[in-house]
Amino acid sequence: MSTSDATTVATRAQRHQKPRPASDFRPDIQGLRAIAVGLVVLYHLWPKRLSGGYVGVDVFFVISGFLITSHIHREVASTAHLKVTRFWARRIRRLLPASLLVLILSGLGVLLLTPSTTWSQSAHEIGASALYVQNWQLATSAVDYMALDNVPTVAQHFWSLSVEEQFYAVWPLLILGLLAVMRLRGHRDARKAILAGLSVIFVASLTWSVVSTSQSQPFAYMSTLTRVWEFAAGGIAALVLFRLRSRANEVLTALGLVSVVASGFLLTESSLFPGWVALFPVLGTVALLLAGPTTVGRFLTTRPMTFVGDISYSVYLVHWPLIVLVPHVTGHALSWVEKLGILAVTGVLAWLSKTYVEDPLRTRPLLAKAPRRAFVFAVVGMAVVVGSTATWSTALERREASARQDAADRLTGGDRCIGPGALVAANDCGPVAGDGPLVAPPEVVIVQNEEPLLRKCQQSLGGAGLLDCVVGDPSGRNGTIALVGDSHAGAFVPMVDELGKRRGWKVVVHTKGSCPSNDAARVLPTETSGERQASCTAYNEAVDKVVLGDPSISLVLATSYTRAYDWLGADGAKGAAAGEAGFASRFSRWTKAGKDVAVIADVPATAGGVVPTCIAANPDDPQKCAVPRGRAVVPDLAVAAAKAASVPVIDLTDLFCDATSCFSRVGDVIVYKDRSHLSTEYSKLLAPFVDQRLG
Known part of the structure; x- marks a missing residue:
């Protein structure tokens, strides 16, 4: 100017x-x-x-x-x-x-x-x-x-x-x-x-x-x-x-x-x-x-x-x-x-x-x-x-990288008392929580949501397209299976990766955050628009089309965080009944198409806080992070629907809980990486048990 x-x-x-x-x-x-x-x-x-x-x-x-x-x-x-x-x-x-x-x-x-x-x-x-x-x-x-x-x-x-x-x-x-x-x-x-x-x-x-x-x-x-x-x-x-x-x-x-x-x-x-x-x-x-x-x-x-x-x-x-x-x-x-x-x-x-x-x-x-x-x-x-x-961040990253390597070494060591094996009575492992150093420390576990494999395999809240995620044995010499569901299914990716390698299965993963694989629409009262619901519906239609249209898929593993949602059926029905019917109709459609279907029962509920933080704050008393079994094990609509559709259920509750409590630390392994999703280590360690129960 x-x-x-x-x-x-x-x-x-x-x-x-x-x-x-x-x-x-x-x-x-x-x-x-x-x-x-x-x-x-x-x-x-x-x-x-x-x-x-x-x-x-x-x-x-x-x-x-x-x-x-x-x-x-x-x-x-x-x-x-x-x-x-x-x-x-x-x-x-x-x-x-x-x-x-x-x-x-x-x-x-x-x-x-x-x-x-x-x-x-x-x-x-x-x-x-x-x-x-x-x-x-x-x-x-x-x-x-x-x-x-x-x-x-x-x-x-x-x-x-x-x-x-x-x-x-x-x-x-x-x-x-x-x-x-x-x-x-x-x-x-x-x-x-x-x-x-x-x-x-x-x-x-x-x-x-x-x-x-x-x-x-x-x-x-x-x-x-x-x-x-x-x-x-x-x-x-x-x-x-x-x-x-x-x-x-x-x-x-x-x-x-x-x-x-x-x-x-x-x-x-x-x-x-x-x-x-x-x-x-x-x-x-x-x-x-x-x-x-x-x-x-x-x-x-x-x-x-x-x-x-x-x-x-x-x-x-x-x-x-x-x-x-x-x-x-x-x-x-x-x-x-x-x-x-x-x-x-x-x-x-x-x-x-x-x-x-x-x-x-x-x-x-x-x-x-x-x-x-x-x-x-x-x-x-x-x-x-x-x-x-x-x-500070660089020092933490170096410490975390070293801890990850130590965890990988311990996970391949063949110790039956690491992780869920500590709850198997025949293993005679002593304290459920374990009495040694943690396989992966809390600061490593809490950042596992950032892992590239999970990011690659789990669709975002707003995305409707399928992701190209294959784990297990990419050759699929013994067949192809699919893992479907919401983020709780996504937390099982390390498990199905290990399972696929054991059985020679190619595993295709179709998971999306806050989107259970269901014919009914999931409803969350905290959402202010129908955008996510529409995205989930479109994603589920795409998953259904792939499962039905791919003859190489012989088995579908499904699991979801069913207690997190309300439901709205296509016929106007609401509530748990609509959600259960939506699961049942989807499972039945897959089985009628010649697919084997198995439902993995959802993991027990936690105390509600961030589990690794609770473990870090109570290193000498992990029981403070446990939850009474009666409060942690709640009805699972997908399990009820599986029974109605004559679909087998893989119940892993005994690998999280004893007769009275469900634990956040088992066999020196932190069970959850946040408030409800399995840690990478615990998910991977569940593979031999799922392998056995699949028959």
């Missing part, structure tokens, strides 16, 4: 009297920040009582859009310049010192206080958070069925900070672009040009948010593109800020407060959010920003509220690592007293961070004297965190 053009823009902006620019400091906005961070923190501590408290993040997004846009517009209007590097340097000084410190301390806390099963995921997410791309990493995991059992890490809350930093990086460039377009079109009113551009962004992003949320809500929740409209809403509010009569402002404040607070109580985790539902907290925040300080909102300007608003950034940074780490110290879920203690400690740590980290580095010459110093600090600080997590 030339000086003359910018001066003209400034002159026109000064003549325009209707809008009133936001002041440098508004205590009511600090109070609004207090409400936002309070909603988030209370939601994290008491999610059932404040089920929609996550909207506090959206309040922050709108405030950021409001303040940043107003600051940029004032700079353009008053100085005829926009120094982008100076803007970025201010953001670095304000945000990075505290965030990098929290990431470093959180990483140390993970190493000192948590089981080794959490280290790899934590290292990756801390590194992503330091680069402010955490939201995209979590968005990818959110739609990856293999990653759905990932536990929250100390850095998970950095997803929203990543969205904000991406906004800070792009927003000034976007406004400069809008001003450039304005000049090319011969316009001179900067406010109108920016307002028009933000309006387009608002509509486009909101539209995409609605579409994306309906298609894949977990991905949309973390995506920057579905949140840009919230920043744009705040920016538009800053540019159209106008004076209303006092009574109108009071009404606007009341409506805004009701909209924001009610969203916190009425929305839930199952709400189709962000999408159009996010309009309630967003427009409520806009109303409060437009109204300004009022009598109704007087409490927002009180000292307690502004104090919390002042430290809200640090409160957000420190509260989540405490929530994640404290249960590892106490050994149990957070109690009310412990939650109140976390609130108190969060306040103290946030004040210390604000007083001794944020303010000094933001205002003192060390970083404030020249923008270059701020950029150097950012590069060095990020490099330290990312370099540390990369070194």
